[in-house]
Amino acid sequence: EPEVTQTPSHQVTQMGQEVILRCVPISNHLYFYWYRQILGQKVEFLVSFYNNEISEKSEIFDDQFSVERPDGSNFTLKIRSTKLEDSAMYFCASSDRDRDNSPLHFGNGTRLTVT
Amino acid sequence: DQQVKQNSPSLSVQEGRISILNCDYTNSMFDYFLWYKKYPAEGPTFLISISSIKDKNEDGRFTVFLNKSAKHLSLHIVPSQPGDSAVYFCAASGISGANNLFFGTGTRLTVIP
Numbered sequence: 001e002p003e004v005t006q007t008p009s010h011q012v013t014q015m016g017q018e019v020i021l022r023c024v025p026i027s028n029h030l031y032f033y034w035y036r037q038i039l040g041q042k043v044e045f046l047v048s049f050y051n052n053e054i055s056e057k058s059e060i061f062d063d064q065f066s067v068e069r070p071d072g073s074n075f076t077l078k079i080r081s082t083k084l085e086d087s088a089m090y091f092c093a094s095s096d097r098d099r100d101n102s103p104l105h106f107g108n109g110t111r112l113t114v115t
Numbered sequence: 116d117q118q119v120k121q122n123s124p125s126l127s128v129q130e131g132r133i134s135i136l137n138c139d140y141t142n143s144m145f146d147y148f149l150w151y152k153k154y155p156a157e158g159p160t161f162l163i164s165i166s167s168i169k170d171k172n173e174d175g176r177f178t179v180f181l182n183k184s185a186k187h188l189s190l191h192i193v194p195s196q197p198g199d200s201a202v203y204f205c206a207a208s209g210i211s212g213a214n215n216l217f218f219g220t221g222t223r224l225t226v227i228p
Contacts, residue, residue, distance in 0.1 A: 004158070035216075043159065043204065043218040056215055091158050103149055104216065106158030 002026045004107035006092050012113045013082055021077045021110045023092030032075045033093040033104060034067065036060070043091065049075065082114045118142045119207050121219035129227050134192040136222050138205030141186065146209035149216070150179060150190045153202045163190070167209070195226045 005024045013019050025032050034046040047057040049067055066078045075094075079086055089111050093104040120139045128134045136150075146167040151159035165172040165179045165188065172179050178191045192199055205219040 006158075042220050043206075043216075045215045045217070048215060058215075093158075103161040103164055105161065106151075108156065108158045 004092055004094055004105050006090075006107035006110050008110060009108065010111045010113070012115065015084055015114055016081050019079050019082055019112060021079075021090050021092075021112070023075045023077070023107055024073050025075055025092065025094030026096075026105055027073070029094035029096045029105070031055075031095045032067075032069070033095075034077045035091045035093060035106075036088040037091065037109075038085075038088040046077075046090075079112075082112075084114050087112055087114045118145075119205055119217045119219040121203075121205055121222050123222050124220070125223040125225070127225045127227060128195045130197055131194045134190075134195045134199065134224055134226065136190040136192075136203050136205075136224065138188050138190075138219055139186055140188075140207050140217075142207070142217075143186070144209055145207040145217075147207065148179070148181060148188050149206045149208075150177075151204045151206060151218075152199075153204060153221070159204055162203075192224075195224075197226045197228050200224055200226050 007022045032049040035043050036046055037043045045058050047061045047067055048055045064080045068076050089109040091109045092107045095102045095104045118141050149164040150162040152162050153159045163174050163177045163179050165181050170181050176192055181188045202221040202223050204221045206216040208216050
């Protein structure tokens with residue numbers, strides 16, 4: 001079964017540094033998402049992306065965050081200047097919206113640790 | 116933001132018995148509900164969903180019930196198997212029409228052999 005893949009599985013960075021989290025969504029999917037889960041908290045929506053532009057974003061997704069689909073397969077999340085509170089599991093997801101309410105398929109996540 | 120609540124952080128069930136996981140929501144604009152299962156070091160895996168036009172959806176051992184008037188849904192697993200041991204997340208969407216999911220905090224299910 002096709003799956004969403006994320007790299008790296010674990011990223012450690014110093015506060016103030018830029019990080020790029022990478023995702024390869026399922027190939028025929030059209031909608032892409034980033035969610036995050038701070039340890040012990042809920043999985044939270046960050047951003048959705050369709051047709052090469054952001055379709056929706058949450059309050060969490062401030063100017064420090066950006067997303068890009070640089071080619072036909074990758075979908076990236078960039079955090080420009082990381083803060084300690086950005087430490088979390090970041091999940092990429094994709095869905096096929098050709099049918100109504102297609103469920104999201106999640107990757108295994110990237111654990112980001114900001115020191 | 117507590118729009119989706121799972122009030123039981125954990126549940127233990129004997130193998131072969133029924134597991135019932137509960138979820139409550141506050142926003143009446145939600146019209147699509149999902150259950151995800153999550154193993155350690157993996158992402159959430161889609162399990163089953165239900166649209167607000169239905170009150171029950173069944174898929175093998177898994178059944179989701181929706182009570183719109185009570186803003187409550189539940190996931191029934193029967194019979195429960197040890198491999199079902201995982202964290203189960205309830206999620207809801209529909210406010211914006213997009214797939215912006217609101218997740219509950221999860222219930223850790225342990226199925227005892």
